[in-house]
Amino acid sequence: MFFTYLRRELRRRMRQAIFIASGLAVGIGLVITVTALSAGVKNAQGTVLHSLYGVGTDVTVTKAPSAQTGRPSFGFRGATGTGTRPAAGTKIDIDTLGNFSLGTLSSASVTSVSGLHDVAAAAGGLTLTDTKITGKIPAINTSGGGGGGGFRGAFTPTSFSVAGVDISQGELGPLSSGKLASGRTFTAADASANVAVVDSDYAKQEKLKVGSKVTIAKTSFTVVGIVSEPAGASSSDVYVPLARAQALAGLNGKVNTIYVAAASASDISAVSKEISTAMPAATVTNSSDLASEVTGSLANTSSLANNLGRWLAIAVLAAAFLLASLLTMSAVSRRVREFGTLKALGWQSRRVIRQVMGESLVIGVAGGIVGVGLGYLGATLVSRLSPTLSASVGPTTGSATPGGARTFSGGNFGGGRASGAPGGGFGRFAANAGHTVAVHLTAPVTLAAIAVALALAIGGGLIAGIFGGWRAARLRPAAALAKVE
């Protein structure tokens, strides 16, 4: 009888039922889409952070550059006519490996950090830039103005990034997120060898392969492996053993980044604090800090999904609940005589309430099912139509550089790795390069989201049913029967 009555009643007021269910469906659909979008944004942020940060690294320790760091000196800068200026026509062939973006830390700091409580492992690394300048010293026209332009145009500066890898800590450091594309990675025997692992993009650009030679600070290195970094990762161009990088850069016993793995994910915050206490001059960065620094369209989308989307979904859902409740109460009001008659026949109030709630529940479930479909559709549309989003870590201030993300990018040094970068200008490659990662946004619909959405739909139906049932329960059968329809 319950189901027969329920079915017939819903059929009788099908339009209203469809209207209520549609309202709930739109609300549920929005909740699922927004939830999926949020999950997608979170995944995208994860991808970005993974790219920028590196696998296995929980915390990075760096130090702000000193006044000398960040602007390279090649030994011949000076005003026209000074004694340091080489004679016109002198060939210039400079190839130096320098630390331009970060301050240095002693290797002993790595040992100190690795000994801290909650630290599973620590590895030092050097993020450096190899700069090559070739050309001839031009003749300077002292009578005319603007001679600097002629001087500058006489040289061909190129640069690429070089990372010194602590081979004894293979799981940590700048190579941790890369995947070996060909050849091999470093072995313990390579600690002092002139061998290099090259980033796949750089290898493609420079037509390098396993066995090729690459020159760093006028020293020839043999390429033993090609690694590819995750999409958008801020990889270095060339990786060499840490000891060799230290020797070539004149930084023996120094590192400029310490990569730290916490004992567990829950310890990351504590580890950060411990390191900050132990090394007050250092900049300690973990993934949360980095996430807060991610900007760009991804951050905007995140903000949109988390704020506007969420509130829109809540508003629509609340409106749908309200509408469903009001319409259910209205429907109950129109059936006052019917319920009064049933009470006169001996139906207890709870049976009448159950009937009303059953009807609302079915409408809620129907709205939920349609809403899940709409949510899937919305999520699919987001996945298919969403443009590729970009995320940027703000320009470096010479502080934290997780995984080398904010290290100096060779492109800014005119004609280096990044084509199209502003050319020339020795002073332009200051430590202010940001890093941008492009991510395609997807909106995955999870079972949990579907379960929550269905629960909301059922909840909406129940709320409407409670209001309707409350209205029905308050009916005195005599008053109900006296009511003229």
Add this chain to the structure above:
Amino acid sequence: MYKLTGVTKDYRKNRGTVTALRGVDLVIEDGEWLAIQGPTGHGKTTLLQILGGLDRPTSGTVEFDGQDLGAMRESEVTKVRAASIGFIFQTFNLVPTLSAQENVEAALVPSHPAAAQRRARAAKALTDLGLGDRLRHLPSELSGGQQQRVAIARALVKQPKVLLADEPTGNLDEGTRDEIIGLLENLWRDLGLTMVLITHDSSIARRAQRVGVMRDGKLSIKQDVRPRPKAARP
């Protein structure tokens, strides 16, 4: 069956109070047919609702088979109604979405019989009233007389002790009115029902054993005008 003592019923209306019943004293014996007449708005329906446990008196007592309906909890009164009291209304009050058979079944729902038994009893009740071929019809597909017969079947299918009818022929034409009253009279006689029937129609009232007149909330009873039925309740 019924014993009403000093029953009054006040309604609050706007800021004032309307007194629908004023100290009604009434005894209704088992198997009696009482007709109540009176002008509209003088308390007839209120009295019927109090007899049916649909409303409670403001003061006084309403005893039904020795139980004071006014002192019982709502759920208990509902149980009494489900088991012992059948209602017939002027406007039939059938559930519009349910078929004739399902409307009759609705009266059996509170007593929880098995579905098959419920359907069979409803079908028999309708067949007994000449509606065997209208079981699956919706109320909107039935004539006024047929709808009232469905309502009568719904009232009687649970074999109540009392049948309370509020102007059951008020919405029917003359021919159908006679048919329905004849049917009720036969049922009263054959089943040994106690019947309280409100009517404006004196020709119908004269067929009852006693006639009461409600005026300004007061009830005056004419003494027996017909002998009591001989048929016992089956």
